[in-house]
Amino acid sequence: DAKTTQPPSMDCAEGRAANLPCNHSTISGNEYVYWYRQIHSQGPQYIIHGLKNNETNEMASLIITEDRKSSTLILPHATLRDTAVYYCIVRLSSGTYKYIFGTGTRLKVLA
Amino acid sequence: DTAVSQTPKYLVTQMGNDKSIKCEQNLGHDTMYWYKQDSKKFLKIMFSYNNKELIINETVPNRFSPKSPDKAHLNLHINSLELGDSAVYFCASSHISGQKFFGPGTRLTVL
Numbered sequence: 001d002a003k004t005t006q007p008p009s010m011d012c013a014e015g016r017a018a019n020l021p022c023n024h025s026t027i028s029g030n031e032y033v034y035w036y037r038q039i040h041s042q043g044p045q046y047i048i049h050g051l052k053n054n055e056t057n058e059m060a061s062l063i064i065t066e067d068r069k070s071s072t073l074i075l076p077h078a079t080l081r082d083t084a085v086y087y088c089i090v091r092l093s094s095g096t097y098k099y100i101f102g103t104g105t106r107l108k109v110l111a
Numbered sequence: 112d113t114a115v116s117q118t119p120k121y122l123v124t125q126m127g128n129d130k131s132i133k134c135e136q137n138l139g140h141d142t143m144y145w146y147k148q149d150s151k152k153f154l155k156i157m158f159s160y161n162n163k164e165l166i167i168n169e170t171v172p173n174r175f176s177p178k179s180p181d182k183a184h185l186n187l188h189i190n191s192l193e194l195g196d197s198a199v200y201f202c203a204s205s206h207i208s209g210q211k212f213f214g215p216g217t218r219l220t221v222l
Contacts, residue, residue, distance in 0.1 A: 044154065049210065098167055100156070
């Protein structure tokens with residue numbers, strides 16, 4: 001079972017920020033939060049990951065709450081090409097470092 | 112210079128046949144994976160190899176047999192194909208604890 005809960009779908013206007021929430025209330029202290037997206041039927045694409053601190057890269061920002069029970073992925077200026085299914089994943093902390101994909105959020109960016 | 116490549120992209124076959132899907136990565140990663148994405152779009156891990164050793168083997172029928180001839184290759188052989196095997200199969204690679212890079216997928220249709 002996935003350790004994360006996400007809304008099934010969201011819409012966002014082109015050029016606006018897309019804020020995608022994720023709940024991971026059972027996360028352990030050394031488990032990372034990863035975000036991937038899947039555009040149409042392509043292979044999933046890595047976006048960003050974090051442990052405790054907020055993170056930013058050229059694609060997105062990741063805000064993790066202080067208690068680490070939830071996080072938000074922010075796409076600062078969404079474009080039509082950002083339309084995809086976004087997966088929030090908690091990566092197990094040791095051994096095989098396996099992670100389990102949930103059902104994700106289908107983000108539709110509207111012109 | 113594709114990072115993770117899979118062949119074939121499409122595979123249509125009859126029930127009962129045996130087929131193979133090949134995967135290659137040129138990223139120098141030590142860990143490779145096979146995922147299955149069914150018609151409901153759930154992405155489930157099937158196998159993982161680290162340095163040619165099997166480290167993850169989920170509850171997959173033994174008709175599925177992964178083979179890793181070297182660190183850059185992880186092939187998936189499927190015996191006695193069944194209708195329920197129809198899905199998109201994704202290969203991925205990573206360093207053991209790092210982000211995953213996914214291939215473009217192989218759409219398998221069993222008639």
